[in-house]
Amino acid sequence: MATAAEAVAMRRAVALAARGLGFTSPNPVVGCVILDATGASAGEGYHQQAGGPHAEVHALRAAGEKARGGTAVVTLEPCNHTGRTGPCAQALLDAGIARVVYAVDDPTPDATGGAATLRAAGVDVEPGLLAEEAETVNAAWLTSVRTGRPHVTWKYAATLDGRIAAADGSSRWISSAASRADVHRLRAECDAVVVGSGTQRADDPHLAVRGALLSDGADGADGVVQPLRVVVDTHGTAVRPGARVLDDAAPTLVAVAEGVEPLPGVDTVHLPYADQHADAAHLPYVERVPRAAGNGTDASAPSGRSGQQGADDEEDRLEHRFTASGGAYRAQRRPAAPAERPAPTGTPGGLDIDALLAELHARGVRSVLLEGGPTLAGAFVAAGAVDRVIGYLAPTLLGAGPAALSGGGITTLTEALRLDVRECVALGPDLRITATVAGPGTKEH
Structure with a gap:
């Protein structure tokens, strides 16, 4: 004992x-x-x-x-x-x-x-x-090992009556400066930050970590490891040239549907719709992009997996994140013979969340911060792919406007996703509530 x-x-x-x-x-x-x-x-x-x-x-x-x-x-x-x-x-x-x-x-x-x-x-x-x-x-790493997908934290900011924006769409800023600074801490702790096309169009978000906003005051260019920025842009219409996520502050991946023409020069992955199935052609391989010359690091390609603290030092072959020394390991698509992709037919829903998470996991992503709006959050909930929820509640009432979650495959109270509240912390005038799903990515019925 x-x-x-x-x-x-x-x-x-x-x-x-x-x-x-x-x-x-x-x-x-x-x-x-x-x-x-x-x-x-x-x-x-x-x-x-x-x-x-x-x-x-x-x-x-x-x-x-x-x-x-x-x-x-x-x-x-x-x-x-x-x-x-x-x-x-x-x-x-x-x-x-x-x-x-x-x-x-x-x-x-x-x-x-x-x-x-x-x-x-x-x-x-x-x-x-x-x-x-x-x-x-250690929830992120343990989830990734046990389930084979990244650990997902859904973060949102809302008023006390659950609104993420007013009826006219205005939302800056519902949460306080203290809450917004805390979001940068969450980004710094995660491997990838994910938003959807609605958020991309409405906010043109940057999604990188601004080190000056971290609690320890660390400079964003010195020591902070930037997450992979991921935009779920199903129809390829939200991310346009000049978007803030396309700058060089951090790497960016755009996920689009099959048949959608990618933006030139942008790392893009084609994924199936939620009612389709990905096949082996969607599995990535990884090669290393050489680091900037003169930093004293070996620019040769990694050759395999080696052990490190139970995770086999996977950064030997997988690394998407920029470091202060410059350069990165970047996941690449396997070259394929030119072929015509069939155009989507009908009016399918969003992209397959499981396929998206499998793609991110294959790229070395072990933790995801979901910052998307209510539609994308609902898709993740419906897929059973939310492990933790962090809500920033502002002492404000709006009375109308979009709710934090839309859909989620829940139609009656008995289907509600039950959470365990782990922590309640005051951040300036706001309240941050952290809750976890009873089982990894599952619903309680």
């Missing part, structure tokens, strides 16, 4: 893990605290970036010889195989750790088994301490 000191250490490890949000994808966020043989804190660390040392390595370095005979408290089961760095289980053994307490089992087949290795070597291992807290901070 875990001690009180170990519980305190695990809460600290969870807080440390959160520091990696936005920097470690496609790998997990992990925190670790080393207690010496007397139970006192001797060192701590967290996984700071994909490809860098694991949390256990940072903590062991900080603890030094005090780790011998001590306890490692870590948010995720120590990994058990070699990638760019050695297995954490072996690092703990080499340091003389006598006991390991961890929160969540590693669900990846390649990296699991660290606990068994430690036990076989005589180390006392206890799993499950504060598992819910550790699952919450």
